[in-house]
Amino acid sequence: MSCEGYRDKLIAALASGDSSLAGDVAVHLGICAECKKFYEAQVHLFGAIDSGVRAMVNEAVPASLSPRVRAQIAEADMPRRVWGVSWSFAAVAVAAVLVISVTVLKRSRDNTNKVADRSPAVGQRASGATGVRAVLPQVAAVGPKRRSPEVQTATAPREAVKAPEVIVLAEERAAFARFVTDLPEEREVAVAFTRPATDAEDEAVEIALLQIDELDVKPLESSNP
Amino acid sequence: MRELVLIQPGRVLVGPSERESESCRAHREFEERLAECGPLAFRVAHGVLRNAADAEDVAQEALLKAYRNFGRLREPARFRGWLVRITFRMALDRWRSVKRREKRETQGEPPEQRAVGPTVEELAVSSEFQARLERAMEELPEKFRLVLLLAAIEGHTLEEVSGVLGIPMGTVKSRLFFARKQLAEKLR
Numbered sequence: 001m002s003c004e005g006y007r008d009k010l011i012a013a014l015a016s017g018d019s020s021l022a023g024d025v026a027v028h029l030g031i032c033a034e035c036k037k038f039y040e041a042q043v044h045l046f047g048a049i050d051s052g053v054r055a056m057v058n059e060a061v062p063a064s065l066s067p068r069v070r071a072q073i074a075e076a077d078m079p080r081r082v083w084g085v086s087w088s089f090a091a092v093a094v095a096a097v098l099v100i101s102v103t104v105l106k107r108s109r110d111n112t113n114k115v116a117d118r119s120p121a122v123g124q125r126a127s128g129a130t131g132v133r134a135v136l137p138q139v140a141a142v143g144p145k146r147r148s149p150e151v152q153t154a155t156a157p158r159e160a161v162k163a164p165e166v167i168v169l170a171e172e173r174a175a176f177a178r179f180v181t182d183l184p185e186e187r188e189v190a191v192a193f194t195r196p197a198t199d200a201e202d203e204a205v206e207i208a209l210l211q212i213d214e215l216d217v218k219p220l221e222s223s224n225p
Numbered sequence: 226m227r228e229l230v231l232i233q234p235g236r237v238l239v240g241p242s243e244r245e246s247e248s249c250r251a252h253r254e255f256e257e258r259l260a261e262c263g264p265l266a267f268r269v270a271h272g273v274l275r276n277a278a279d280a281e282d283v284a285q286e287a288l289l290k291a292y293r294n295f296g297r298l299r300e301p302a303r304f305r306g307w308l309v310r311i312t313f314r315m316a317l318d319r320w321r322s323v324k325r326r327e328k329r330e331t332q333g334e335p336p337e338q339r340a341v342g343p344t345v346e347e348l349a350v351s352s353e354f355q356a357r358l359e360r361a362m363e364e365l366p367e368k369f370r371l372v373l374l375l376a377a378i379e380g381h382t383l384e385e386v387s388g389v390l391g392i393p394m395g396t397v398k399s400r401l402f403f404a405r406k407q408l409a410e411k412l413r
Contacts, residue, residue, distance in 0.1 A: 015406040016398070042409070049408050052358040053377040057272040061264040062281050069259060069288045076289060 001028075003035050010039050014046045111174050255295050258304050263288060265305065265378070266312045272374035273316035274323070275359060283319050287312040306389050313371050320363075354412075361411040369404035376401055 006028045013021055021029070029036045168176045266287050271280035291298060291308050298304040362370060375386045376397075383401070387394045 011406065011409065012402075015409065016402045017405075045409055045412060046405065048354060049358060049405060049412065050377070052355055053272075053362070053373055054379070055355070056275055056359070056362075057268045057374050057377050058379050059268065059271045059277060059280070061267045062277060065263050065267055065281055065284060066259055068281070068285050069263065069292075072285060072289045073292050076293070 003028075003032060006032070006035055007038055010035075011042060014042055108174050111177050251295060251299075254299065255292055258291070258301065259288060261301075262291075262305055262308050266308055268378050269309055269312045269371075269374060270316040270319075272377070273313065273320050273370075279319060279323070280316070283316045284312060287315055302388055306391050309371075309375065309389050313367075313374075317367065357412055358408070361408050364411065365404055365407060369400050369407070372397055372400040373404040373408075 001024070006025055009025050010021060010029075013019075013025070029039055166176070263284065266284040267280055270283040270287070271277065274280050274283065287308060290311060291304065294307075295304075298307055362373075365373070372386060372390070375381055375389060376383060383394060383397050387397045390397070
């Protein structure tokens, strides 16, 4: 084997951290001064590498490391707790809003149904008395997006009566229902509301001079000499 | 008034006090890991950055990250391995950003003249070698570099390196071999 081959072998031995050399390499080092010199240089180099790398990593650990980490952890935990609290508040608020919305919706539907149940009686009474029945409106509540199925069922039989149908916005449904309920007591108002407007144009307002019959002029007392 | 409790079959009901004690236990466990692995994180970071202040920052960040992920890192061996890897990666990122900044700052400036007195010749030789070694380390593949750093930490055996990185012992030895060989070639 050439010197190059022996040198590769001894580098491999040093790189693997094996201090003992194979028999043939050790014999060659005994007879080749050049390779022995190379070997010694390599031992020195690998030793320097090892001590250099050890110096890089075995630096004294600063005492402030653990306290700093603890402080950071405490800081990091704080917003999480605050977030937890605010999330629970938000959840409660959302739940409350939902409950209120459902209740309001239910009440408004109940009111509409009540009105729908009561209005035929009102209509009969009214028609018997003054003929208001003809102008009694049917409540057909129309929301901006969807129609209430309950209201539709309630109004369906009345469509056969051919009574006028009024389209009411969802948010004005309750108020309109109250108005219809109070109709019998305020018949005149109802008639006024439902009577068609007269075709006649407004009469012109008369403009005339102001006339005063007698005018008695008296001088002021203080102006007398 | 009777209180009704809904319990899912096969699940243990954890009350507030139990939850609190669980959190205390986790906190105590993390404290133990911090005492045990904090120095390791710092040393790995220092091996990459060679600056105590930067290494401390990186170790701190890595430990904080470990705390946030402690739920799935309760097992000590897993924690060590995870922490070493995350610290190494963060240290490399920091090192790259430091290098970029240095490059920007020194652009256009004349190269620094190094005064080496004859009385400090030995020291200069040693520091010059260290600088060359650091440069050679930076050029090593990351997987070789990490094994070399971990193996160089005082009291770390190759078995521990294998355990920390979760790789076979043979892989640790071969990576160490190639790392040392490449360094020697660069420094020869």
